[in-house]
Amino acid sequence: MITCANWSNIWLNEGFATYSTAVYNEGKYGSSSYWSYVTSCMNSARNAVGSIYIRDTLNLNTLFNWNLVYAKGATVLHMLRHVLGDSAFFRSIRAYANDSRFRFGVATTENFKQVCETVFGTQLSYFFDEWIYGEKYPQYTYSWQAIPDTDGGYIVPIRIRQTTGTANPTFFTMPVDFRLAGIGLDTTVVLMNTLADQTFNVHVPLLPTTGQLDPNNWILKTASPAPTITPAMSDVLYGASSNLYTVSRDSGIATIIGLIGPHPIQGLAIRPTTRELYGVSPYSFGTYLHRISSATGAGLFERTLMVPNMRAIAFSAGDTLFGATTAGSLYRIDLTTGAATAIGTSTGRAYSGLSFSPVTKKLWASLRQPFDNDSLFTIDRNNGTATFAFKAGWPTIVPSIAFSPEDTLYGLLDETGGYLARFAPGSSQIIGETWAQRIDAIAMYDRLVSVEEQKMLGIPLMFALEQNYPNPFNPTTEIRYQIPEVRGQRSEVSRVTLKVFDILGREVATLVDEVRQPGTYNVQWNASGVASGVYLYRLRADAFVETKKCLMLR
Secondary structure, three states: OEEEOOHHHOHHHHHHHHHHHHHHHHHHHOHHHHHHHHHHHHHHHOOOOOOOOOOOOOOHHHHOOHHHHHHHHHHHHHHHHHHHOHHHHHHHHHHHHHOOOOOOEEEOHHHHHHHHHHHHOOOOHHHHHHHOOOOOOOEEEEEEOOEEOOOOOEEEEEEEEEEOOOOOOOOOOEEEEEEEEEOOEEEEEEEEEOOOEEEEEEEEOOOOOEEEEOOOOOOOOEEEEOOOOOOOOOOOEEEEOOEEEEEOOOOOOEEEEEEOOOOOOOEEEEOOOOOOEEEEEEOOOOEEEEEEOOOOOOEEEEEEEOOOOEEEEEEOOOOOEEEEEOOOEEEEEOOOOOOEEEEEEOOOOOEEEEEEOOOOOOEEEEEOOOOOOOEEEEEOOOOOOEEEEEEOOOOOOOOOEEEOOOOOEEEEEOOOOOEEEEEOOOOOEEEEEOOOOOOOEEEEOOOOOOHHHHHHHOOOOOOEEOOOEOOOEOOEEEEEEEEOOEOOEOOOOEEEEEEEEEOOOOEEEEEEEEEEOOEEEEEEEEOOOOOOEEEEEEEEEOOEEEEEEEEEOO
16 A cells, blocks of 8 residues: 655565554454563564664565564564554544555655654654664663652662664663552553663652563563672682683683673673672773673673773772773773773774772773783773783783782783683792683782781781671672681691581581681672571681671671
């Protein structure tokens, strides 16, 4: 009845025909048949490449691509139905079909949009710009909590964050359904999401126990609750790409923790005050900043930094985040606003790694470029000037570097981070292969006690068992304890056991059972196999016994 005015608008033919099948199924077989067909279209649409509006009309593979033109075209109409509501949507379709300008003729996307706007009474440019002329789809993470209201009921802050993996658009403006349910409560609110990171406050009369974004699947998307961010552990070298790893400083072997998410991490750093892992995913349109759980590897999108190709990041001891780009520019990042302040540029330096020395406090950098690819530099954080330090010693790329708390400089070697090395002027050495498919970045937690302070403190003077951190935790926590020097002997003097018990006194885990030299130790307990609740951990060393409580909350 109406055909597209040109090949660029072919979705007006094929997308409409595909969606008509869903509506026919709904009328003849019921709503379950509609949803089954639409869900199938959505699954295909997630694989679409490019915009529904075809710019290269000579490419037949694009012009008649099922995922893009047919499935995503139909999905757009499904989403438009929810944006307009059933009444306005079907009135718009009838008005479009009966419009004398287009009936038995041709039309464009703009013609269809204008008809919908006339019927609905609201501008819809945001929708068509994103879904027809834009690419991809939103990838949401969300979090919420219930706070008792002084006037009764509960205030529920709902935070929605999204990434798109493209500059067109950087985020999708959409009405987003959010369902809150609990005993005696089941309500769905519509949140007009207009930012990449947005928080809404909703009031409900009863306590919600579950929350779900877009429960009825009206939006082409991925959606997942924001992960719990477990802080980084002391004395652990972390590695990242698409996955998070721990990397042995003795052998170089990487052990996978878990998948970070859809955006590979190319720069990694640990924030001193919170001990949280931060990672960046650089693109030509900007750089995604994430927080990453050390326990599961799950990444949580924080914001888009409007600086392209920021591949390397590092935190100073004062909690300031610095970032460096492949164009040689150094920036200071405001974590609250995401604002990036340009410090300076060292022309010709394609930065790949940053790390602060815990002793000298100097900012060090590695490069990712054809020439001088194993050269290491220090950067003046006041003006961005780079000064050559020394060569790592191998004619290959150094993707990332990281200082240990003892001021040892570690680095990755080759394009995929296939080797871990220890760098020093004239005495660098390869530790070993990582045996990971790819590692692009490494980072290590610089403990709050600096190297200078450790030297002054020396060996502990008494036994001590510290409170675990974090506490409460889920599912991993760190326990620190001290073994002192006994009778001036700096040898293996203490038989140490560190065990965990439930509240009834039943043993749950043995974390340490061996002879230990004097010193300070950190032990990680992964409680993923036990129930939520209060647990006791007990240190025995010689005649010393001490017990503390910890709380595991899922």
